[in-house]
Amino acid sequence: MxxxxxxxxxxxxxxxxxxxxxxxxxxxxxxxxxxxxxxxxVSSGLLERRMQRDGETVIGKKIGVTSKAVMTMLGVHxxxxxxxxxAMVVDESESLSLSTKMIQPKAEGEIAFxxxxxxxxxxxxxxxxxxxxxxxxxxxxxxxxxxxxxxxxIQDTVSDNASCGYFLLGSxxxxxxxxxxxxxxxxxxxxxxxxxxxxxxxxxGSSPVSCxxxxxxxxxxxxxxxxxxxxxxxxxxxPLQTVKPGDYxxxxxGGIGRTAVRFD
Amino acid sequence: MAVLSKTTIAHLAEHLENAELQAFxxxxxxxxxxxxxxxxxxxxxxxxxxxxxxxxxxxxxxxMGLTSYAKMKQMGVDVxxxxxxxxxxxxxxxxxxxxxxxxxxxxxxxxxxxxxxxLHGPGCTVAQVLAATEAVVPAVEVIDSRYRDFKFDLxxxxxxNASSAxxxxxxxxxxxxxxxxxxxxxxxxxxxxxxxxxxxxxxxGHPAASVAMLANMxxxxxxxxxxxxxxxxxxxxxxxxxxxxxSVRVRYQDLGEVSIRxx
Numbered sequence: 089m090x091x092x093x094x095x096x097x098x099x100x101x102x103x104x105x106x107x108x109x110x111x112x113x114x115x116x117x118x119x120x121x122x123x124x125x126x127x128x129x130v131s132s133g134l135l136e137r138r139m140q141r142d143g144e145t146v147i148g149k150k151i152g153v154t155s156k157a158v159m160t161m162l163g164v165h166x167x168x169x170x171x172x173x174x175a176m177v178v179d180e181s182e183s184l185s186l187s188t189k190m191i192q193p194k195a196e197g198e199i200a201f202x203x204x205x206x207x208x209x210x211x212x213x214x215x216x217x218x219x220x221x222x223x224x225x226x227x228x229x230x231x232x233x234x235x236x237x238x239x240x241x242i243q244d245t246v247s248d249n250a251s252c253g254y255f256l257l258g259s260x261x262x263x264x265x266x267x268x269x270x271x272x273x274x275x276x277x278x279x280x281x282x283x284x285x286x287x288x289x290x291x292x293g294s295s296p297v298s299c300x301x302x303x304x305x306x307x308x309x310x311x312x313x314x315x316x317x318x319x320x321x322x323x324x325x326x327p328l329q330t331v332k333p334g335d336y337x338x339x340x341x342g343g344i345g346r347t348a349v350r351f352d
Numbered sequence: 353m354a355v356l357s358k359t360t361i362a363h364l365a366e367h368l369e370n371a372e373l374q375a376f377x378x379x380x381x382x383x384x385x386x387x388x389x390x391x392x393x394x395x396x397x398x399x400x401x402x403x404x405x406x407x408x409x410x411x412x413x414x415x416m417g418l419t420s421y422a423k424m425k426q427m428g429v430d431v432x433x434x435x436x437x438x439x440x441x442x443x444x445x446x447x448x449x450x451x452x453x454x455x456x457x458x459x460x461x462x463x464x465x466x467x468x469x470x471l472h473g474p475g476c477t478v479a480q481v482l483a484a485t486e487a488v489v490p491a492v493e494v495i496d497s498r499y500r501d502f503k504f505d506l507x508x509x510x511x512x513n514a515s516s517a518x519x520x521x522x523x524x525x526x527x528x529x530x531x532x533x534x535x536x537x538x539x540x541x542x543x544x545x546x547x548x549x550x551x552x553x554x555x556x557g558h559p560a561a562s563v564a565m566l567a568n569m570x571x572x573x574x575x576x577x578x579x580x581x582x583x584x585x586x587x588x589x590x591x592x593x594x595x596x597x598x599s600v601r602v603r604y605q606d607l608g609e610v611s612i613r614x615x
Contacts, residue, residue, distance in 0.1 A: 271603050271604060272535075272605055273535045273605055282557050285549075285550040285553050285554040286537075287538060289546045294546070340553075343535075
């Protein structure tokens with residue numbers, strides 16, 4: 089357990105690292121007794137600073153570390169979540185400037201849920217998620233870590249807003265009632281070459297719907313609802329891909345559609 | 353240009369087929385014949401095929417192997433390999449496979465097609481393959497290299513009929529215009545746990561590209577893909593090891609599911 093002062097100090101440090109595009113030493117190394125609850129408190133402190141100092145507003149949530157591939161790559165064994173703000177949105181028509189906006193970016197293909205009803209855990213089921221979902225869209229999340237060289241444990245990534253960077257939503261939408269989200273296929277291409285494929289069941293060994301269920305029930309414990317109109321990124325179905333200026337990536341999802349992102 | 357004599361080809365075919373039929377492993381044949389070339393490798397495979405047909409087994413389809421770019425790069429080649437499917441390789445959906453008849457089997461999820469027109473190379477294209485596709489069906493392949501500890505090179509694999517052992521097909525049948533083979537997702541479960549996922553594009557960017565390449569490779573031997581051929585296009589997932597007692601189920605986007613049990 090960390091003191092309130094330590095939590096606020098970490099929140100300030102991560103906020104400054106985000107704004108200055110600098111990396112910090114892993115928090116979990118410096119305070120090994122830090123709990124996941126402490127980390128979520130740091131994450132809240134970070135979000136408060138973004139809202140109060142920069143006027144950012146929360147427009148959704150992201151779920152991270154949901155695939156076995158990403159769990160293995162990051163050496164963690166549970167999902168996490170972060171907050172999406174209006175400052176993180178990249179439009180399909182824009183390119184994302186890695187050199188001015190990011191530190192050590194990686195991209196991942198995801199399915200995003202747009203809600204039309206609130207979801208308040210605990211007790212939220214897959215049926216509730218389907219009922220509350222307006223539509224799903226193809227999505228790129230470009231994650232980043234303020235922690236040095238991505239040396240993250242779960243406490244580090246949670247504190248750092250689940251390593252959130254930017255995200256881009258495609259302009260094709262599908263009704264999840266018409267799809268089996270556990271078998272939809274995903275194809276990710278980098279500069280025109282297929283680099284990875286996956287399917288919905290890569291998410292928690294089940295379905296992207298299960299990730300949203302997990303999030304609603306986890307946030308329920310903190311008294312936080314998923315709100316109508318919010319965007320929920322359900323987690324990567326393929327391994328993370330390091331990207332550099334000049335790269336171009338596309339993601340195609342069976343029955344949903346495709347989107348693409350360019351990096352400067 | 354082949355370098356092995358007809359006698360050597362016949363001897364190696366018998367050697368490898370015996371290993372398959374009696375379920376014992378052998379060392380890779382290129383250890384003893386380091387100079388053998390691709391034509392020799394396929395000559396051995398065709399001799400194994402001839403031996404089976406001579407005993408009354410029908411050849412009921414073709415398969416492609418090594419169709420992932422990552423695997424080709426790893427093996428240092430730029431073309432996949434092909435092999436044939438004999439009638440007794442087929443296991444019914446929901447059926448059992450006896451581990452005693454195999455050496456060290458692995459399973460892979462694939463998409464298969466059935467053609468309704470002949471396909472001739474060279475120059476066969478994805479468009480021609482799609483136009484000649486009567487049906488798209490799910491298939492699970494059980495591979496079982498006859499080489500000890502899967503230690504082999506590509507020529508040895510080709511001679512060994514590309515590790516072919518068993519396959520199961522079932523689920524739903526779709527026409528080529530009813531599915532997008534490129535983004536079609538697959539989920540492999542063993543004993544109810546998801547062990548691998550993928551999508552059609554893992555196969556040479558598109559499963560139909562694999563069939564086009566097959567037609568083009570067959571043309572080098574003066575052959576083609578006849579109408580009505582069942583073709584397994586190549587593994588979408590990595591090959592996963594199985595043991596007695598395992599129940600394998602593969603679920604497909606839009607194509608249902610197939611399952612087998614190992615006993």
